[in-house]
Amino acid sequence: MEKKTGEPLIHLGVLEEALNLARANSLWPMTFGLACCAIEMMAAGAARFDLDRFGAGVFRPSPRQCDLMIVAGTISKKMGPAVVRLYEQMPAPKWVIAMGNCAISGGPFFYPEMYAIVPGADLLIPVDVYVPGCPPRPEGLIEGILLLEEKITGRGRLRKFRNAAE
Amino acid sequence: MLERGLEEKFYVLNLGPQHPSTHGVLRVELQMEGEFIVKADPDIGYGHRGHEHMAENRSYLQFLPNLGRVDYLHALAYNQCYCMAVEKLLELKVPERAEFIRVITCELNRIASHLLWIGAYLLDLGAFTPFLYCFDDRENILDLLDRVTGSRLTYCYYRFGGVPRDVDDDFLAGCKAFARRLRSRYRDYENLVNKNVIFLERTKGIGIISQEQCVKYGLTGPMVRGSGIPYDLRKCEPYSAYPLFDFDIPVGSTGDIYDRYMVRYREMEQSLRIIEQAVDKIPAGPIMAEKVPKRIKPAPGEVYTAVEAARGEFGIYLVSQGDTTPYRLKLRVPSFGNLSILPEIAVDTLVADLVAILGSIDVVVPEIDR
């Protein structure tokens, strides 16, 4: 795994692996919606898609209790500093998913004369997983979370299927 | 901004921009005396995406997908309003079948929006279970709309002069099945919410808006209907195929949060009635107007069209100078007007009540900021 700012300072060797397994299976996302994509994030947490099956359904309102930030929506220039501050308030280790084209690159709102938005969350904070779509379907977000699990532990539920497909 | 240097017994509390009950990125600066609010000052602009600026930079058709992203909860009404404005400029006549399809899909979308509001609002008040029920029902609507429009949320289904894809019999049967399903769920909602003592205590007599205030602030939608004014554009200034259907406008009496909740709750039933009538009466025929120009280039002129969206009156003022892009496009959004009353009704309430009041306004923040 590449180095990023969200990594803990102290590494605990083998214990770390066990810890990562625990972390990956109980990601606590932050209730943080910016625009349209937030509704699909809510839908992913609700009845039909039930993010809880993957241990990531406990949406926390406070950044201090979360380890996953889902940037769901357009980041306006006015909102930019708040996003950075929220990220800094989260305790490490922490991860970020950029959900939707707006959070990836400005999406439909990025064009030469655009004055209002930050084209991409990764200009502000380090992003681990990108989920494209406008908005991504809840299945897309779930796949993003599974990929993040894989990134944290080095093994994932998706890998089995991917190997079978190849 | 608040004036600084007031007496020291006041202190400032920041609500937002990241706060679970502001439904997005609204910030409210509160001046507090103990637990009570002395002054509430909404600070908007955190979701500004420059839609109006974009309209002036792209062609008429290119701007169409934006409308679904202004208010993503009732995207189809916004689509419809913009299409109506351009159709008025181009003097197109929409075929009747297309109007019926528009009404059916738009009303389905309205129910989805109200269901989401009920779920999210009760989440604000601390009830988690209704949220799951509402989303369960909402997913059924999304399945239906997904089928005809191709997307779940930010629809871009209508075109100038009609709709691009016809609906099939399965969709129409699905609408009826959904109506039956939602009706069978009313009992659950009654038991979970309408008879819930905590909910009643937190909403009855709180956030009262008088009829004069409604007029003064230009409120629209369930906000005015909750105060007892039967103002609904579908009846007052009928557009599309709405005059052909028989439905009522639910109104409240006292204008408190509970009334606004009941207005939205009962509106779902009225929407179901419209859908059922439309499904029964839908005529056969073309779905696209004849002679829609390939290149949209309306003659110089200006129009204003308005529709009744889930949150209130949504209007578009469009100025054309005979170009392929609009000269000016102004969006009149309901949430902006509705939010403007917050500073007045928030005074002397508790913070917990402010959350209840703010939720009952049903704001969509990117719509306010546009």
Ligand code: SF4
């Ligand atoms: S990616 Fe699309 S759906 Fe998501 S916030 Fe941006 S405009 Fe809205």
